[in-house]
Amino acid sequence: MSVPAVFDYHPVQSVDEAIALLQLYGDEAKILAGGHSLLPAMKLRLTQPEHLIDIGPIPNLAYIRKEKDAIVLGTLTRYKQIEQSEILHKYYPILPEGTALIGDQQVRNRGTIGGSVAHSDPAGDMPGIVLALKAQLVVQGANGTRTIAADDFFVDTFLTALEQDEIVTAIRLPLPAPHTGSAYAKISNKASHYAIAGCAAVLTINKKGLCTSASIAITGASTRIIRASEVEAALISKKLDDATITSASSHAVANADLISDIHGSAEYRQQMAAVITRRVIMHALERA
Template sequence: MYPATFEYHTPGSVNEAVSLLDRYKDEAKLLAGGHSLIPIMKLRLAQPKHLIDLRKIQGLSGIREAGGAIVIGALTTHWMVESSDLLKQTLPILPEAAGQIGDMQVRNMGTIGGSLAHADPAADLPAVILALGAELKAMGPKGERTTKAEDFFVDLLTTALQPNEVLTEIRIPLPLPKTGGAYEKYPHPASRYAVVGVAALLTVDRRDTVQSASIGITGIGSKATRARAAEQYLIGKAPDNDALKTAAERATEGISIRADLQGSAEYKAHLAKVYTRRALTRALERARAA
């Protein structure tokens, strides 16, 4: 299958990409790793007349520590996230999740910014970014702005990004001491996308009481979402088996679950609870050991 014809642009800077987006408006699409966009173009579900390739822009890729946060450039590939020593030391949940995306070819090409901007309801990284309380920086014609992860995912394949904005970086606060995180996923056997994926982050104090809990779930609704009821239940509790079990039972409270080709709403709710329990159990082990 071949995409419809388009004009190909290779801007050398973010500002240049933004002006191209602003000039061609609905007729333009940004290209990062191409592993979501190109298949859609080949199916002719998207037929941009102008394709703006971000990959020649210097400085959009890389992982660094700055000002109490980890900063990841939007063009950083899944493989770079998966193999980063800095992330393994500071935010191991992120390499753990990135390593479960698709296969090696997908991880070599796909980017964190492309995954978040595309906002596939079965993508892995949105759940992790939500649990980590990240902020996403975008550049548009009026300059830079920052959006909290919880405000970024709006609906199915829809984010808070404006059509003339480029997502430039993801900023994740460094976790508090005695924090542990884990990502648990039930992958689709063919694509490896998440039928359900749960990212859990727990912080405990010296007396083993939960100080903070943060849970992101993907695959069950039109967008990745926080499991607020489960989080709130855990805070201030001693995280014994009963507490984790009850929290997992509350994982889907208040979330609108969508049946899809992978399963009914009941099946997805069941998986979400099972995978929340697993993610919480491993996150707790890591928090206690931290």
């Protein structure tokens, strides 16, 4: 019988209300957004929060809008909105493209970008995409609002830089420089559809055809969400021909702590990270 253990339920109407409850209940509370990461874990009783704070009812947190220097997504923006967003298709196709690979259409109707980011599951697709996009995560807590760079946000498996009383309210993506291309793809676990290895890439190419900026993140393969800094270093200032890309991609999970389980050994994940990184960089390059 897969049902959550008993908890008290707190639907909230504002971020402030949610923060007040987080302060009150501390470790005993969890934030519920779309619920597609949290509820399965609660049903299997892997986690048993005593208080569930449902931020779903908070108005005006589901949006995608272009501001002067950034594209901003509200924390409750559902995957389906991302998939269908014209703004994102135009500026960052990696997001709708990557999102379309998450779960299935039913999951994408419920799952939220903020929920996925705060969950920090290295097998998830969204954290890696957000990382590659060099997103700024807007978080609000008892001490007010602050912004955390994605690079600093994902600390470890299911662990973020969020304080106990903080929640993510928005995800800000810097507007892409001209000639920027982005892509995401993964090799999937045939049962869960999670990534065995996935890659998110954002590349900028200058007029001489040299790579001026490369931001690469790997999903699925390692125990935490990582930037592939050695791949990035091997691309910067280079002309991205096949040999350069292949050679750079082979470092996709250098020094990473790799997952090894029945769905893929560490060795396979390492090699697949290289394969998918090469393919994704090629694809991003076509778009740059």
